[in-house]
Amino acid sequence: MSAQMRAISGSKRAMRRQLQALPFSEKIALLEQLRDRCLAIANNPLRRRTSLTVGNLKERDHGRIS
Amino acid sequence: MKETLEEINRMQADGVIGRYAIGGAVGATFYLEPVATLDIDVFVSFRKMADGPLISLSPLYNYLKARGHETRGEYIVIGGWPVQFLLPGGALCKEALEEAVETEVEGVPTRVMTAEHLVAIALQLGRAKDHARILQFTESGILDAVKLENILSRHGLLEKWKRFGYKFLEGKP
Numbered sequence: 604m605s606a607q608m609r610a611i612s613g614s615k616r617a618m619r620r621q622l623q624a625l626p627f628s629e630k631i632a633l634l635e636q637l638r639d640r641c642l643a644i645a646n647n648p649l650r651r652r653t654s655l656t657v658g659n660l661k662e663r664d665h666g667r668i669s
Numbered sequence: 670m671k672e673t674l675e676e677i678n679r680m681q682a683d684g685v686i687g688r689y690a691i692g693g694a695v696g697a698t699f700y701l702e703p704v705a706t707l708d709i710d711v712f713v714s715f716r717k718m719a720d721g722p723l724i725s726l727s728p729l730y731n732y733l734k735a736r737g738h739e740t741r742g743e744y745i746v747i748g749g750w751p752v753q754f755l756l757p758g759g760a761l762c763k764e765a766l767e768e769a770v771e772t773e774v775e776g777v778p779t780r781v782m783t784a785e786h787l788v789a790i791a792l793q794l795g796r797a798k799d800h801a802r803i804l805q806f807t808e809s810g811i812l813d814a815v816k817l818e819n820i821l822s823r824h825g826l827l828e829k830w831k832r833f834g835y836k837f838l839e840g841k842p
Contacts, residue, residue: 622702623809628775631670633703634695641705 670709671775672748676736677711678778685732687714690769690780692755692787694802699772699781701805708744708751712766712782715756729754761789761824785817792826792833804837 604612622630644650680686690696693710715724733745744751757763765786772781782790788806791799806812821827 619702619809623700623811627699627772627781630698630703631695631774634698634706635670637703637705638707641707 670748670750671777673709673750673752674774674777674779676733676738676747677752680729680732683732685728686754688766688769688780689713690766690782692765692782692790696781696787697802697805700784700787700811701809704802704805708753710753710755712755712757712762714766724756726754726756759793759824761786761793761820761826764820764823765790783816784811785813785820788812788817789820789824789826792821792829793824795829800833800837803833807838 622633625633677686677689681689690712691699691709692712693708694704694706695709698704713729715726715729730740730745733747734740739746741751744753746752755762757766765782768786769780769782772779784806788803791802818827821830
């Protein structure tokens with residue numbers, strides 16, 4: 604792994620640790636923002652024009668992400 | 670989410686459900702970084718029918734519908750969140766419900782399954798997204814190895830855990 608990739612990987616781990624350490628209420632607020640973005644993406648008409656992909660199948664599966 | 674939990678707590682206080690615990694992606698978020706999800710999995714203990722061993726979900730549905738909440742498939746939408754109420758199907762889920770930890774969201778008390786129980790349930794379910802969640806937990810370093818091993822042993826999941834380790838953790842579960 605190159606030095607640049609190591610730096611990127613380390614920075615991602617640090618951010619995950621930072622998010623992990625947040626109080627539950629703050630994490631729930633982030634969760635709600637993530638949910639709203641997922642719904643906005645799922646409802647975008649451009650997304651419906653694509654051919655059959657795993658993403659489409661997920662959308663058909665009641666839009667359930669996780 | 671605050672409104673959702675207040676409503677579930679009210680339902681518990683009114684005796685419609687017994688104890689409850691949040692599982693799934695929202696439960697995992699208590700321990701990990703937030704992960705995108707569109708619903709909340711709530712494991713509940715229900716009251717038994719007076720004249721038999723059957724457990725009825727209808728008091729829960731009737732209660733929430735009477736309070737103006739709409740049903741959407743297997744979900745009930747409360748405070749903008751589709752909530753799936755689940756019965757603890759086996760011994761593992763029953764134990765997870767019993768041993769859930771108390772916390773709060775914006776001052777509203779609630780209960781969340783322990784990290785080790787969430788991992789054991791994910792292992793038992795074994796879907797791709799469950800494997801991803803287990804990896805998140807193992808990478809986070811928050812799991813109590815002894816507690817997890819005891820749970821896995823009690824519920825016959827040690828062999829499955831070993832296989833998971835060989836496949837995803839370079840043979841080091």
